[in-house]
Amino acid sequence: MPISCPWSWDSSPTRARAAPAAWAATNWNPRPPSRNKMQLILNDYGLRMGRTHERITVTKDGKPVADAPIRDIEQVIIATDSASVTTAALAALLENGIPVTFVDHSGGVFGQLISPTDFGDAALRALQYAAAADGRGLALAKAFIRGKLANQALNLKYFAKSRARSNPDAAQTLNGAAQQIEAIIPEIQSIPGPGLDAARGSILAAEGRAAIHYWNALKTIVPPELEFTARVRRGATDPVNASLNYGYAMLYARVWSCVLAARLDPYAGFIHTYRKNKPTLVFDFIEEFRAFVVDRPLFSWFTKGGRPECDPDSRLSKATRDRISGLVLKRLATTIPYHGRDTKVQDIIQAEAWEIIRFLKQNEEHTPFIGTW
Amino acid sequence: MPISCPWSWDSSPTRARAAPAAWAATNWNPRPPSRNKMQLILNDYGLRMGRTHERITVTKDGKPVADAPIRDIEQVIIATDSASVTTAALAALLENGIPVTFVDHSGGVFGQLISPTDFGDAALRALQYAAAADGRGLALAKAFIRGKLANQALNLKYFAKSRARSNPDAAQTLNGAAQQIEAIIPEIQSIPGPGLDAARGSILAAEGRAAIHYWNALKTIVPPELEFTARVRRGATDPVNASLNYGYAMLYARVWSCVLAARLDPYAGFIHTYRKNKPTLVFDFIEEFRAFVVDRPLFSWFTKGGRPECDPDSRLSKATRDRISGLVLKRLATTIPYHGRDTKVQDIIQAEAWEIIRFLKQNEEHTPFIGTW
Numbered sequence: 001m002p003i004s005c006p007w008s009w010d011s012s013p014t015r016a017r018a019a020p021a022a023w024a025a026t027n028w029n030p031r032p033p034s035r036n037k038m039q040l041i042l043n044d045y046g047l048r049m050g051r052t053h054e055r056i057t058v059t060k061d062g063k064p065v066a067d068a069p070i071r072d073i074e075q076v077i078i079a080t081d082s083a084s085v086t087t088a089a090l091a092a093l094l095e096n097g098i099p100v101t102f103v104d105h106s107g108g109v110f111g112q113l114i115s116p117t118d119f120g121d122a123a124l125r126a127l128q129y130a131a132a133a134d135g136r137g138l139a140l141a142k143a144f145i146r147g148k149l150a151n152q153a154l155n156l157k158y159f160a161k162s163r164a165r166s167n168p169d170a171a172q173t174l175n176g177a178a179q180q181i182e183a184i185i186p187e188i189q190s191i192p193g194p195g196l197d198a199a200r201g202s203i204l205a206a207e208g209r210a211a212i213h214y215w216n217a218l219k220t221i222v223p224p225e226l227e228f229t230a231r232v233r234r235g236a237t238d239p240v241n242a243s244l245n246y247g248y249a250m251l252y253a254r255v256w257s258c259v260l261a262a263r264l265d266p267y268a269g270f271i272h273t274y275r276k277n278k279p280t281l282v283f284d285f286i287e288e289f290r291a292f293v294v295d296r297p298l299f300s301w302f303t304k305g306g307r308p309e310c311d312p313d314s315r316l317s318k319a320t321r322d323r324i325s326g327l328v329l330k331r332l333a334t335t336i337p338y339h340g341r342d343t344k345v346q347d348i349i350q351a352e353a354w355e356i357i358r359f360l361k362q363n364e365e366h367t368p369f370i371g372t373w
Numbered sequence: 374m375p376i377s378c379p380w381s382w383d384s385s386p387t388r389a390r391a392a393p394a395a396w397a398a399t400n401w402n403p404r405p406p407s408r409n410k411m412q413l414i415l416n417d418y419g420l421r422m423g424r425t426h427e428r429i430t431v432t433k434d435g436k437p438v439a440d441a442p443i444r445d446i447e448q449v450i451i452a453t454d455s456a457s458v459t460t461a462a463l464a465a466l467l468e469n470g471i472p473v474t475f476v477d478h479s480g481g482v483f484g485q486l487i488s489p490t491d492f493g494d495a496a497l498r499a500l501q502y503a504a505a506a507d508g509r510g511l512a513l514a515k516a517f518i519r520g521k522l523a524n525q526a527l528n529l530k531y532f533a534k535s536r537a538r539s540n541p542d543a544a545q546t547l548n549g550a551a552q553q554i555e556a557i558i559p560e561i562q563s564i565p566g567p568g569l570d571a572a573r574g575s576i577l578a579a580e581g582r583a584a585i586h587y588w589n590a591l592k593t594i595v596p597p598e599l600e601f602t603a604r605v606r607r608g609a610t611d612p613v614n615a616s617l618n619y620g621y622a623m624l625y626a627r628v629w630s631c632v633l634a635a636r637l638d639p640y641a642g643f644i645h646t647y648r649k650n651k652p653t654l655v656f657d658f659i660e661e662f663r664a665f666v667v668d669r670p671l672f673s674w675f676t677k678g679g680r681p682e683c684d685p686d687s688r689l690s691k692a693t694r695d696r697i698s699g700l701v702l703k704r705l706a707t708t709i710p711y712h713g714r715d716t717k718v719q720d721i722i723q724a725e726a727w728e729i730i731r732f733l734k735q736n737e738e739h740t741p742f743i744g745t746w
Contacts, residue, residue, distance in 0.1 A: 084458065129499045276493050
């Protein structure tokens with residue numbers, strides 16, 4: 001019997017989806033002292049977030065659960081509708097420019113507390129809108145997909161290497177698919193411009209061909225009992241797709257915040273045409289990071305015995321969600337070389353968003369993020 | 374001794390200004406049953422906003438202060454940092470598209486809880502940015518200022534009429550200034566386009582000349598003990614200017630929400646060039662409404678014995694702030710004829726914001742709001 005697990009991340013956040021009745025823990029993820037910034041995730045019933053002088057405090061039934069200086073907090077994610085917050089805490093977070101994001105039980109962003117100044121750069125957005133027509137939008141679209149494909153190929157070669165002896169057939173399949181994907185990259189570069197409209201079909205077709213190679217190859221390394229037969233983006237009922245969707249949602253919250261912090265318009269993307277209520281720039285930009293931040297740790301977990309589980313209500317279990325968010329947050333906090341400096345992946349995402357700005361303002365080329373081995 | 378009253382509304386909301394330690398009351402302004410929508414202002418210490426089924430409830434020390442069906446709430450303004458809110462209430466407000474706005478003690482907006490879909494119309498914003506160059510931006514800029522001047526002239530004639538017998542000299546001054554202002558309106562219409570950059574100086578000069586006539590005339594009807602010698606926009610230390618600034622801040626919160634609800638970019642205005650962190654479209658659009666919504670009721674109050682007062686700490690007293698916000702909110706809830714239908718002023722502001730959209734999308738002319746007698 002297949003595991004029924006109707007857990008999916010809907011890529012279009014809407015107001016209609018409610019936060020869950022209760023989440024069962026607080027994730028408080030302190031980072032290494034070198035940077036000392038942390039993310040606060042409120043996901044347990046009865047928590048109360050307040051402010052005491054220059055600190056954010058979290059209590060439950062009057063007892064302290066966590067507290068930290070405001071300046072050491074990077075982001076607050078509210079993932080329960082059974083907690084409370086003081087207006088003093090919200091005001092302090094606003095004043096310090098710390099994003100407060102509301103996510104529903106599948107990780108979709110349905111609310112964000114913003115300062116008016118978060119959208120304060122109209123001159124930048126004028127450039128963003130102009131870029132759709134002047135060829136720079138096409139250059140960005142190509143860069144996003146180039147980055148996606150390079151990271152997909154890198155993942156396949158990574159999984160091939162560890163199977164070179166133990167499973168040479170699988171290694172050959174993985175390496176072959178990686179080469180197929182790498183062969184598509186120069187095709188993308190040669191798609192003619194400058195207009196986006198004519199080029200879009202070719203870009204999406206190239207992305208689609210790469211996806212077939214990528215997922216077919218990954219399928220071969222997933223244990224059969226997980227019944228991963230095809231990639232399903234929405235309404236997935238199998239544990240692998242549901243896990244991927246949940247992992248992407250964690251990444252999505254980070255990418256969304258980085259785009260906002262850069263004061264770009266999240267809705268004015270380049271690969272996809274403008275559609276109401278679709279943050280197409282977030283959809284574009286996340287493509288650089290999916291494979292490295294989510295696919296790599298999740299497929300490593302699956303191949304090393306990881307078994308995503310469902311609750312009796314057919315949703316990913318709390319333990320599985322915690323495991324997945326732990327894997328993704330750990331990956332985001334991993335330090336890798338970036339422009340010659342050891343940098344956390346989550347900071348690279350922000351740096352890449354700023355690079356989009358430099359491209360729009362100063363025509364400095366946007367080099368897509370490509371992960372490490 | 375002049376009344377020292379350093380109360381001003383800074384038109385550039387920043388994160389640096391904190392909400393006050395405590396406000397002394399909850400304003401709960403139910404509207405007539407015809408529409409039955411209300412604004413909830415949390416401005417007292419110790420209030421707790423929660424959700425019970427489909428209702429928003431406000432309690433203090435466990436005792437109910439107010440409650441209402443969620444669908445009957447139009448806007449929530451949080452004006453204290455000594456209250457608390459449940460995440461369930463915030464989620465419900467988000468899901469129902471109800472704006473939650475954080476204002477500081479001078480009424481400046483320093484935070485807004487938004488749904489991602491509040492910014493969901495990139496195609497519209499592309500038109501907004503294009504309008505700055507294609508002549509439609511100039512048409513909007515002219516309309517905003519035309520509306521401003523027409524409403525200023527209307528105010529002067531309104532105050533002249535009631536003085537025709539009691540104070541014919543004042544009436545003559547007021548009517549004369551109104552005519553001077555009305556003479557400037559066709560000048561604005563004839564400023565050549567299509568570019569905004571060349572026209573801006575002429576528009577602002579015309580606005581400035583009208584302002585001199587307007588405030589000089591209004592000065593003559595303000596009781597001398599209020600010592601209103603000139604209009605001061607920021608850092609005002611006299612009670613009339615401080616009162617006006619506070620009243621404009623109340624209006625500003627409404628205009629800001631209407632611009633956001635229309636999914637326009639608040640930062641991409643037309644009269645003023647883009648400046649970082651300056652919501653220039655809000656600054657532009659509010660011009661249509663200042664005179665009718667704020668100046669009229671406040672100067673009526675001053676001339677009928679209203680005396681704005683300061684606390685010992687030299688700020689407008691709580692009673693004065695309540696009086697001013699009461700006057701402005703009452704004015705916003707006033708019903709006047711609009712396109713043949715009796716409509717509340719606050720709904721007219723929203724309708725005018727939608728009219729900007731129709732102008733951008735379908736080239737339907739934006740007719741500025743002009744108040745009634």
